[in-house]
Amino acid sequence: MRLRLSGLRPRLIAAFALVTLVGATAAAGASYVSARTTILAGFQDQTMNRLKDQITLFAPNLTLPPTQQSLDDFAASLKSSAVVVYKNLQSTGGPSLSEIPPELRAEVSGRSQLVFQRVFRYGQPLFVVGTTVRGRGANGLPAPTGLEVYTVTSLSSQQVAIEELARSAWQTAALALPLAIALALLAARGVLRPVRELNTAARQLGDGKLDVHLRARGSDELAQLVHTFNGTARELERTVGELRGMEADARRFVADVSHELRTPLAAMTAVTDVLDEDAASLPPDTAVAARLVSEETRRLTRLVQDLVEISRFDAGRAELQLDEWELPTAIKDSLDARGWRFSDDLVADLPAGITAWADRRRLDIIVANLVGNALRHGEPPVELRLRDNGTTVTFEVTDHGPGMDPAVLPHVFDRFSKADSSRARSEGSGLGLAIALENARLHGGTIKAMNTGSGAKFVLTLPLIRRLP
Structure with a gap:
């Protein structure tokens, strides 16, 4: 109103x-x-x-x-x-x-x-x-x-x-009011029609319909505004078309390169496995070189896998395979698969009985990235906390390290983002948190990062779907 x-x-x-x-x-x-x-x-x-x-x-x-x-x-x-x-x-x-x-x-x-x-x-x-x-x-x-x-x-x-004269004068003034309103409606109609058309066209432009075009009437200021809008829309369509083409080419290039690298990397991995087994019997310098090649091959393999995963998200081909899981058990399985055991350095509060429909593989990726990030870059104890909030479930990962630089915090989920230059050769690819966030969004949830004053905290929030839609 x-x-x-x-x-x-x-x-x-x-x-x-x-x-x-x-x-x-x-x-x-x-x-x-x-x-x-x-x-x-x-x-x-x-x-x-x-x-x-x-x-x-x-x-x-x-x-x-x-x-x-x-x-x-x-x-x-x-x-x-x-x-x-x-x-x-x-x-x-x-x-x-x-x-x-x-x-x-x-x-x-x-x-x-x-x-x-x-x-x-x-x-x-x-x-x-x-x-x-x-x-x-x-x-x-x-x-x-x-x-x-x-x-x-x-x-x-x-x-x-x-x-009587005063009454006639006021009646005349009162009769002029409906006439004024009628004239105002007529004038407003002429002024507001192109404004409404511009508003509709701007909304369509914002919704992605870049080929929108308006017909100019007359040669007044509103007609000039329509001409300006049409020119802007054409230029925006051309620019966005070029950007979309460049983005599609970049995605296709990453996907093609990642795909082409998988076959030689598979062969290299098989070779490095043999070298790792025979490293003890090799001369010292050769053993060091063999281990270095093996480590770099694993890092490159992980990078290619992450790039393939990112390309699926960019292409819109990522899909959920939902099934009902007991979340505490799924989280413990993810930790066990990576050799992370509960101890004084890793403390968990995972109440039993919290079940939801989720993609087990993608949930595993999220948990692995959040907990692994805390273990590698934070300080113990790392605390895990799972809570059922009625309509959502939250999974918190908190460490007691120095926290994140406030300048880095807004970009922590950006691709290839790392906390500092000293981590440029760390084991991670810089895509882990970005992939975790994409997987959370695919479930309809999100991940937030924050500093607690005594460390860093990541909070995963997922909608608590108790039955398959």
Whole structure:
């Protein structure tokens, strides 16, 4: 779910929706503000102009100081909810002076122009206008009369119109959201189709299908990316093809050489066996030479055998011959076959009753390589430990030597890997641990190497198959 929400499609849709929503909201807001200002300004101008005209029309008929009746007549002539004030007198029937904001009355006093203010009273908006009335003085010039006029008009109809306008604006913005999502889906489809195709092609390339090819559409950046991918795939196919050919040639060469060497080595082994038997009767120098030839022949024979085994793994021809074995007995047989006896130098903890299906020959190779490596390059005691873990079985080989160099440890299972240059002429071929690991993997297991602080440890882990699949 997290991957889906963080994908390119959701982000494109979210970006389109956000931009469209912000744009629509801004446009709707600007339209709302402009229309609201227009509605209120038109109403205000109309109301104040009408009031001004009505005052101008009635003012010449006033006599000063006015009477209560004249104030009432003046208020009635204004044709709106109005109150006329002269000092302590005020007209009756109009709005109360308490409805007039004190700050507006203070601003009206002593001024001749109209003053207005919008207020909210009794749950509705009101438009209050106030002005002074000026008459004509004895010299014919306008002069203050002391009269003040205030009108109160409801803005309910204008408020309804403004609310309807706001509702329409928000509905328009809301309707723009599905359109934005539809546009985002359309844009995402055009962008993501080549991206999905590239992803599929890259996955096929990773799976080994090197002849994958994409069709470029158009000439934009995505088309250029497709052209680059196709070129990379072609170059990779060519390079991998060359490497596979070279690898196949190398495997075939090793297999052919190993096979061709086996026949002369068999003859040489027979000859060296005779020389070993007669070495005691040979002159000293000749005996030394005979033993040296015999030792080197055995080493070469073992190397050829290991190379043949490795070539089988590389060619994928190695097979398991599974049978049910009691693992403690199989391990002891491997040790006995090589003359390794339990003693203070070789300690074993092999609980009886641990049985599993395994290839006996390949298990023997693994045990021989791990124990032989510990005996040759570690220090006693070498400890063997077998454990049944329910679904797996582990076989640990631990020595008490100096351990392995940390720089060598990651490469201990590499082919022809040896701990140091002083072992270059050791009995081993440098392929033993590599062959042991391949045999463990063939069983579905693995081997790990580590330092314990007081020596080296190898841990063989095999799946505990109790019945033949």
